[in-house]
Amino acid sequence: MHDHHRHDAHGLAETEADNLELYWVGAGVLLSLIAGLLVFDPLLKLIIYGLGYLLIGGEVVYRAFRNILRGRVFDENSLMTIATIGAFAIQEYPEAIAVMLFYRIGEYFQDKAVDRSRRSIQALLAIRPDYANLQKDGEVRRVNPEEVAPGDLIIIQPGERVPLDGIVVAGKSMVDTSALTGEAVPRKVQTGEEILSGFINTGGVLTVQTTKKFEESSVAKILNLVENASTKKAPTENFITKFARYYTPLVVGVAVVLAVVPPLIIPGALFSDWLYRALVFLVVSCPCALVISIPLGFFGGIGRASKSGILVKGSNYLEALNSVDSIVFDKTGTLTKGIFQVTELNPAEGFTEEQLLEAAALAEGYSTHPIAKSILDAYGKKVSKEGLAAYEEFAGQGVRVVADGKTIYAGNGNLMIKAGIKFIERGNLGTVVHVAIDNRYVGYLRISDELKTDSAAALADLRELGVNKLIMLTGDNQSIASQVAKELQLDEYHAELLPQEKVSKLEEIDATKEKGNLVFVGDGLNDAPVLARADVGVAMGGLGSDAAIEAADVVLMTDEPSKLVTAIRIAQRTRNIVWQNIIIALLVKGIVLVLGAVGLATLWAAVFADVGVALIAILNALRVLNTRFLTPAAS
DSSP states (O other), rough: HHHHHHHHHHHHOOOOOHHHOOOOHHHHHHHHHHHHHHHOOOOHHHHOOOOOOHHHHHHHHHHHHHHHHOOOSSHHHHHHHHHHHHHHHHHHHHHHHHHHHHHHHHHHHHHHHHHHHHHGGGGGGGGGGEEEEEEEEEEEEOOOGGGTTTTTTEEEEEOBBSSSSSEEEEOEEEEEEEHHHHOSSSSOOTTTTOOOTOEEEEEEESEEEEEEEEGGSHHHHHHHHHHHHHHHOOOOOHHHHHHHHHHHHHHHHHHHHHHHHHHHHSOOHHHHHHHHHHHHHHHOOOOOHHHHHHHHHHHHHHHHHTTTTTEOOOOHHHHHSSSEEEEEEEEIIIIIIEEEEEEEEEETTOOHHHHHHHHHHHHHTTSSHHHHHHHHHHHOOOOTTTEEEEEHHHTTTTTEEEEHHHHHHHHEEEHHHHHOOOOOOOOSEEEEEEETTTTEEEEEEEEEEOOOOHHHHHHHHHHHTOOOEEEOOOOOOOHHHHHHHHTOOOEEOOOOOOOHHHHHHHHHHHHOOOEEEEEEEEGGGGGHHHHSSEEEEEEESSSOOOHHHHOEEEETTTTTTTTHHHHHHHHHHHHHHHHHHHHHHHHHHHHHHHHHHHSSSOOHHHHHHHHHHHHHHHHHOOOOOGGTOOOOTTT
């Protein structure tokens, strides 16, 4: 409970800070208007403009000086500060204010686009167990999981999350393992078997003897992996920062040369004249159009993506989608539907498909297992339980029922062997349920997780877009994985992996990639560490777990793999438009800078050129929102 309050308070504080910043900028604009329109005394004008400037751009000036002290002399903050202080020095106050205001607007767009992409990992803490029921001296106490020592006994009630790894010493139950394995089928646990923290107990009461301290338990390891993985990520640097790193020293250098050299070498040249020209040059050099249009281009791309059901959490991730070397997919719920259903009915000689399905439905009528549910869904009729005389469940094997005087067995090969029934082993693709009536083999049903309808087309499109390698990682068994990999023509696959193994496997793949970024696409809670570790983590948002969505950089809200193709296309279009803006802006800038240096461009002509370029760039950036370039599969 306390955690929630803390997060809420944090969110409120942040909103208040944002609002305060808006009020300050608004007040700065108001003061500047008053100074420009109503105040005529030069000194008072300067003071009011100065106050307005500090309200609008104080933070930028502060950041510039802080970065200079840290040794980062030439970034976009110092470029803005030098240019605007230059404008103040030549008494062009409105220009100084306008430049800073434009810059703050550009920053605002950028912040909105990036939208606190990383702090969201907090939501993963939902899998952290809040308590453990410790059994000591004949009584049960609710304690913090960190207080439980290895060897202690804990009680896990139905519906509770397993707090620590251990061995079941009493009771049997079904556990939902999807938090760790991502697999939908619950697992049966009984006395003597291992149970991992993070599982959810869905059946009876379990008594567990713990084997590890909380810090060493599975759930703590996953939390740790996610938190550390985020620090390993090196997000693409904003272009403007890279650009300013080279552009600023160049411009400042040229300005200094303009101010100092001509008075020394040109007879009769006045230092004050050339200082004025140098400052004009500095003001003109301020890359306003770039500052606005680059974030706006990315913001438009992010907006366009969200219209297509793709949530991109930052412009750096949109940029990173332009150079993808390898895409690694989770299987269940990502390439497949994650819903189990009967995909094959194979009656033995002398029986029909209807008889096989009816016998299986009769046998599974009492079970709550997802496999039983898929058989009952396929049967589609109500199972009559009137003639049922006996019902027996065999752990991990299947069931035996006596109905209308007939004995029906339904389960895996081990159950058939136990009952002494001859059957044909059918390999391991999906789950096979064999059925027998009165010692006669009736046939088998295959229950499997279907591929998503657009998986194959999406993967073909990704190859066309120039993706080098398509790889699958899964916790599922080898034979199912090989079948899926073959059907989708994947380059490689790795099966039977635990969450921590997925991370190390991803790191291996990362080390062998040629160039470009590594993208991971997943949907389960167990995918969160891998999503955070990849260059770009993509989560399926419709059915995906909250933690995966929180840890990801891109979320596909419709659960369709083909949306990844759309996302890459939007990223490419955004990049093209951003580069068009950069080239237009630099070209016009270059011309005006030359004219300014030789004294042909007045400051306001330069400002007009700058604002004009900014408008062209903004209108061009809005083209990202055009819808006609999507893939056929996605549109």
